[in-house]
Amino acid sequence: MSAAVRAERIDAAGRATVGECPLWRAQEGALYWVDIPARRIVRLEIESARRTEWAFDEQVACFAFDKAGRVVAGMESGMFGVTLADENQAHAVKLAAPSFPATGMRFNDGRCDRQGRFWAGTMVMDMSLASAVGALYRFDEQGALSESVVDGLITQNGLAWSPDGRTMYLSDSHPQRRMIWAFDFDPDTGRPHAQRAFADLHHYAGRPDGAAVDADGCYWTCANDAGRLLRFTPRGELDREIVLPASKPSMCAFGGSDLKTLYVTTIRPAMNATDDDGHVFALNPGVQGLPEPEYAALLPVA
Numbered sequence: 001m002s003a004a005v006r007a008e009r010i011d012a013a014g015r016a017t018v019g020e021c022p023l024w025r026a027q028e029g030a031l032y033w034v035d036i037p038a039r040r041i042v043r044l045e046i047e048s049a050r051r052t053e054w055a056f057d058e059q060v061a062c063f064a065f066d067k068a069g070r071v072v073a074g075m076e077s078g079m080f081g082v083t084l085a086d087e088n089q090a091h092a093v094k095l096a097a098p099s100f101p102a103t104g105m106r107f108n109d110g111r112c113d114r115q116g117r118f119w120a121g122t123m124v125m126d127m128s129l130a131s132a133v134g135a136l137y138r139f140d141e142q143g144a145l146s147e148s149v150v151d152g153l154i155t156q157n158g159l160a161w162s163p164d165g166r167t168m169y170l171s172d173s174h175p176q177r178r179m180i181w182a183f184d185f186d187p188d189t190g191r192p193h194a195q196r197a198f199a200d201l202h203h204y205a206g207r208p209d210g211a212a213v214d215a216d217g218c219y220w221t222c223a224n225d226a227g228r229l230l231r232f233t234p235r236g237e238l239d240r241e242i243v244l245p246a247s248k249p250s251m252c253a254f255g256g257s258d259l260k261t262l263y264v265t266t267i268r269p270a271m272n273a274t275d276d277d278g279h280v281f282a283l284n285p286g287v288q289g290l291p292e293p294e295y296a297a298l299l300p301v302a
Contacts, residue, residue, distance in 0.1 A: 005242045005283050007264065012049035013280040014042070019265030020210065021062045021110070022280070023292055024255025031255055033265050033280065034060050041071070041084065044280075046256075054090035056082075062110030062120050064292070070299040072139065074107025074120035079139050081299040091302040096145035098122065101133045108134075109157045109210055109251070114165030116141060116296025117190050119149075121156025121170075130154055130176055138190055141296035149192065158211040158221060161185065162234065163290060168192045169219055171208040180208050180221065182236070198236045206230075210251020212262070215288045222249035222264065229264065229285075242285065245276040254289020262289070 016035035023032045030045045041060060042053045056075070063073035063082070071082040078097030084090050102124055110120025118139040124131040134156045135148035150170060158171025158180055168185040170192075172178070178201040183192035198219070201208050206226025213219055218239070219232045227247040231240035248267035255261050262285050268278030 005285055007242070007244050007281040007283040009245065009276060010044065010280045010282055012051060013044045014051060015268065015278040016042075016265065016280075017278060018250065018267050019278060019280060020250050022251055022253040022255075022263045022265050023063070023065070024253055024259075024263065025065065026255075026257070026291070029257075031253075031263055031280070032063075034063065036061050041073075041082075041090070043084075052088060054084055054088055056090060056092060059106055061107050064110070064112045064118050064295050066295040066297065066299045068298055070301070072118050072295050072299055074110045076106040079107075079118075079120070079145060081302050083302040093300065093302040095143060095300075096139065098135070098137055098145060098148070102131060105133075108155065109159050111159050112293040112295055113161050113168070113185070113187075113190065114293055115187055115190065116293050118295050119159055121150075121153060121159070123153065123155050127155060127174060130174060136170065140190065143297065150195070158208050160211045160213045160219060162213060163215065163217050167234070169198060169211060169213070171211065171221065173207045173209050173224060175207060178202050178207050180211075180219070180232075199232050199238070204230060204238065209249065210265075212252045212254055212289060214254065214285075215259075215290055218287070220252055220262070220285075222252055224248050224250060224267070229262075231285075240285070242283065244281060245274075246279065246281065247274065247277060249281075253292065259289040259291065260284060260287070 018036040058076040134153035136150040138146040154174035157173040171180040180199040182198040184194040206223025209222040209224040246266035
C-alpha cells in the first residue's frame with residue numbers, strides 16, 4: 001500500500017505560508033497556486049522557472065480559468081472576476097456574494113465541475129471556534145451564485161468529480177470532522193444528492209484537505225498534519241499512501257505535458273516548521289490525471 005515515490009521540492013516556486021489550489025495551465029506550461037494569507041496568486045513557468053505573483057486586497061483561496069485566461073476566484077467577501085495582467089498587475093471585480101451567516105468568513109476550497117460550473121465552499125477563518133456555518137455554493141455559467149447546496153460544514157475542502165462527472169466528492173478537514181463524502185451528481189442540473197460517507201479519516205492518518213481525481217477514477221487527498229497523500233478507489237478503499245517531506249500538504253493537482261506529474265502545495269505552520277513546510281512539491285505517482293475543466297462562460301474584463 002505504501003509507495004516509495006520521491007517528492008521533489010520545487011525551490012523556484014518560493015515558499016508560502018498557506019499554499020493552496022494548485023492548478024496546471026497546459027497552454028502556458030505553468031503551475032498556478034495561491035498563498036492565502038499573503039493574498040496572492042502565484043505562477044511558475046516550469047521550464048524557465050520564471051515566477052510571477054499577483055497581489056489582491058482580499059485573501060484569495062480558490063480559482064479557475066475561463067477560456068480567455070481570465071479567472072473566477074473565491075475570496076473573502078465573494079466571487080470575483082480577475083484579470084491577471086503583466087508585470088504583476090491584477091484587476092478584480094466582485095461578481096456575486098453569499099449571505100455570510102457569521103463574521104470572519106471566507107471562501108476556501110473550490111474548482112469547476114466537468115460542465116464548467118465553478119464550485120466553492122465557505123468557512124469561519126478561526127478554526128478554533130469549530131463553527132459549522134460553512135456551506136458549498138455553485139457559480140453557474142450564467143454568472144448566478146446559488147443558495148447553499150450543502151450546509152453545516154466547518155472547514156470545507158476536498159472538492160472533486162469522477163471522470164464521468166456523475167460523482168462529486170467533498171470533505172470537511174476540521175479535526176472534529178475528518179470526513180470525505182461522495183454524492184450522486186446530476187451533470188445536467190448541477191445538483192448533488194444521495195450524500196454518503198466515502199472515507200472517515202479518523203481511521204487513517206491526518207485530516208482530508210484538498211484533493212484530485214486521476215484517470216482511473218481514484219481520489220487523492222492530502223492528509224494534512226500527517227505528511228501523506230492517500231489514494232482511495234471509487235469504492236472508498238485506501239490503496240496507495242505516499243509519504244511527503246512536508247507535514248501539512250494542502251492540495252494536489254495533476255500537471256505536466258502528459259498529466260503524469262502530481263503537484264502538491266503545503267502549509268508552513270506557525271510553530272515547529274521544517275525547511276520543507278510551505279514549499280511546492282512534484283512527484284510521479286505512476287498514474288495519469290485529468291485536464292482541469294475551465295469555467296464554462298467568458299468572465300467580464302476586470
